Amino acid sequence: MIEIIKDTLIDALKILPFLFVTYLIMESLEHKTGNKTKQLVKKSGKLGPLFGSILGIFPQCGFSAVAASLYAGRVITLGTLIAVFLSTSDEMLPILISESAPIELIVKVLAIKLIIGIIAGFIVDILHMLIFKKLNKEENDEDAIEDMCEHEHCDCEHGIVKSAIKHTINILAFIIIITFLINMIIYFIGEDNISNAIAQVPIAGILVSALIGFIPNCAGSVIITELYLSNLISLGSMMAGLLVGSGIGILVLFRTNKNVKDNLKIMGILYVISIISGLIIDLIL
Numbered sequence: 001m002i003e004i005i006k007d008t009l010i011d012a013l014k015i016l017p018f019l020f021v022t023y024l025i026m027e028s029l030e031h032k033t034g035n036k037t038k039q040l041v042k043k044s045g046k047l048g049p050l051f052g053s054i055l056g057i058f059p060q061c062g063f064s065a066v067a068a069s070l071y072a073g074r075v076i077t078l079g080t081l082i083a084v085f086l087s088t089s090d091e092m093l094p095i096l097i098s099e100s101a102p103i104e105l106i107v108k109v110l111a112i113k114l115i116i117g118i119i120a121g122f123i124v125d126i127l128h129m130l131i132f133k134k135l136n137k138e139e140n141d142e143d144a145i146e147d148m149c150e151h152e153h154c155d156c157e158h159g160i161v162k163s164a165i166k167h168t169i170n171i172l173a174f175i176i177i178i179t180f181l182i183n184m185i186i187y188f189i190g191e192d193n194i195s196n197a198i199a200q201v202p203i204a205g206i207l208v209s210a211l212i213g214f215i216p217n218c219a220g221s222v223i224i225t226e227l228y229l230s231n232l233i234s235l236g237s238m239m240a241g242l243l244v245g246s247g248i249g250i251l252v253l254f255r256t257n258k259n260v261k262d263n264l265k266i267m268g269i270l271y272v273i274s275i276i277s278g279l280i281i282d283l284i285l
Helices: 002-042 045-057 063-072 078-087 092-098 103-132 142-154 160-189 191-200 202-212 219-229 235-244 249-256 260-284
Strands: none
Touching: 002 160, 045 063, 045 078, 045 103, 063 078, 063 249, 078 103, 078 249, 078 260, 092 103, 092 160, 092 219, 103 235, 103 260, 160 219, 202 219, 202 235, 202 260, 219 235, 235 260, 249 260
């Protein structure tokens, strides 16, 4: 047990500086370009899924929350929201960077999320228009959107350094907990036994990973990314979970969009797309 705790803390300390630098860059990007990003998405019209996926792939503080609020006000389309949710990298990127993951893997993961986000977003918009014929648009309160982003995630008014430190501490705590639990599981069950169990029923790993991805904030992406880096799940399983994961986007959606059935429908769409994508990825990659 002592060795497990020791290994967990050592691993956490090793990635601490990488996490801080990554979040410092992320906060700087958000502070300088966040408002321009929001305006571009609003004006994107029918090309919303394209712009939503491209902008979502860049690590920006709370962008999925902003997209959820914009959708709740019917400023952006359903397809654009799906594209943003699918492409959002959330905490995955800092973890992969801090764990010294190969650059090829990082690029591959981001490219997959980008492509799936664009394709799925356009398909959803086309099907939505065919079924409902016309998308209703309502006025939205931009100040409420900005307040939502700042309250839930950004904390930009206190400066990018303080905000980066806050993010680093929060994610580091999650990493320590998840790493410790994974080490405990590996110790008591055995890495080979876990890998064999998942390998025997590949689709089970994809289904479970997609469910884990719905965990709000960074927890889901931390769990899934750490499992993949520990060679406990396949690339397809990891992608299924990361595609579903949208940070605090789902929470903000339920808070701002009063149509509960609509919110559950969106979760269902994300889940189905992620599972299908995970299966295809495992078959071809």
